[in-house]
Amino acid sequence: MIRARLKKRIDHCFAQGTELGYWTEAAAGLYAVEEPKHAGQGDYATNFAMVVAGKEKKKPREVAAQLVELLAAHTDLLARVEVAGPGFVNCFLQEGVWQSVLPEICTAGDAFGKSDIGREKKVLVEFVSANPTGPLSVGHGRQAVLGDAIARLLEATGHLVTREYYYNDAGRQMRVLGESTRARYLEQLGLPFTFPEDGYQGQYIRDIAQELISEQGDRLKEVAEVAPFKEKAEQVIFADINNTLARLGIRFDNYYNEHSLYENGLVDDVIATLRAKGLVYDKDGAVWFKTTEFGMEQDRVIVKSTGEPTYRLPDIAYHREKFRRGYDWMVNIFGSDHIATVPDVLAGVKALGYDPAKVTVVIHQFVTLLRDGQQVKMSTRKANFVTVDELLDEVGPDVARFFFLMRKADSQLEFDLALATQQSQENPVFYVQYGNARLASIAKQAAAKGITRGELAEALLARLTTEEELHLLKAMAVFPALVESAAVALEPHRIVFFLQELAAHFHSYYNKHRVISEDVDLSRARLWLCEALRIVIRNGLTLIGVSAPETM
């Protein structure tokens, strides 16, 4: 917020300079105002002179001098301006500027960090989308938390968000699930059975079979259809998945069933539409989509010679429905194993006359799980995977969420169970939460001693002048811009890193300075500082769906 203020002034100087003939408008919008890495280089620095000099073929130092001259009129904001290094202009703010962030934060409260840059754009965030064939694995967990945090960021920045779970309960996978369940059912009744070659081997299938036996007895032993087994399994597993998601604090607005696309003729309609456009042809008994028309190496089958569609076709139909439902932006969270489906679907969208640029796919890499220092290889079929439920039993939702968001989506995430469980008191999430608890405790202590913050307008915020206090004020001032950039980039890990840094600044401050002292004015100013910190930490934690306990 302070940076934006300074940027405006520099933009103004740029315009003045063009009028004065110092430079042309060639460098408009190309220079930046940023925070220097090192102390002594000012509160902010701009590469203005280097960028302008590059365009004008001038010497950066000369341009810098001209900018300094123009900035001299802004003594209300700037105390001092220096030219440094190859031509950086370092800006030192007037005292009191940083303190002005406190009233903004404290007045905004829960709203601090929120914005309306989304302009009520309708966004569909699709994530998890696991078919109900088994419990959610740790990999799904990462996706669930990532998707939900992205949705929270978008909501905080003024987007109208729908969280959607796309699933299919009609495909081959589900048939195998039903057959697996029937096999276990017969097995547990002591009857002859054949377990499907690629069946689901998890214990949960046995549990479902047992449930069927206690509900139905052996009444299903002669049933030829797989339907009753499949339906039972689906119902139990979906309930389980939803329960897991609820434990993570994740709730979907909509579950979209792939099967409904067939029932409503939407899949056939895609073929018909593409065929009418000449983008589909028959070969070897299959139906092909001319993806080569969209820059791909080969055409793709969308209906197999058996008459069954491939996954691409309903995926394309589904995405068309997203457009038809009126979304302005579609965000898909996929695991890296689904990366290959993306170009096909985007080509389909384009072929149907919609703008693929409105679809953003966030690909996240796998979770590598370490148990006892050894990597656990996971496979859904063989059921030797760690479920999100098991993880939650061990570490709880706050730790799980925080850990899943500690890495950017592009990076593989190493989840060390030994670290997350046995040494949980050393987890970074507690470090941040402890900061919040300390802040709450300080407020309580102050109240117990009869010291209140008093009116914000009357607080002597100018008393906040220590290096640590200025660090904290600067850090908090960045928060709204951080939330915006994290939302636009769909990168919630930035919030996690910010929180860790802010908490570190606060813990350090706490150990060096006393908030509550004999100096009542100073105490009050510092209590307001703490109040602002509490707001920022809590708002940040809320963005990633982690709780902010007041005692620990």
Add this chain to the structure above:
RNA sequence: GCCCUCGUAGCUCAGGGGAUAGAGCACAGGAUUCCUAAUCCUGGAGUCGCAGGUUCGAUUCCUGCCGGGGGCACCA
């Protein structure tokens, strides 16, 4: 073979066209008569995978190579 992605401190990872590349863990030492020690302070640690190119300036962008992961089906 082709496509995507990653390669930064002993380990796990941030960062990213600019001025001296950061954090946590681990390791060593220290801090509490006082607001929660789940905290803090001090210390060492790096050819930013390799080689070219673009640029006033590259760890960051481009190309190639090497290495890890994922994907290239009439599986999803």
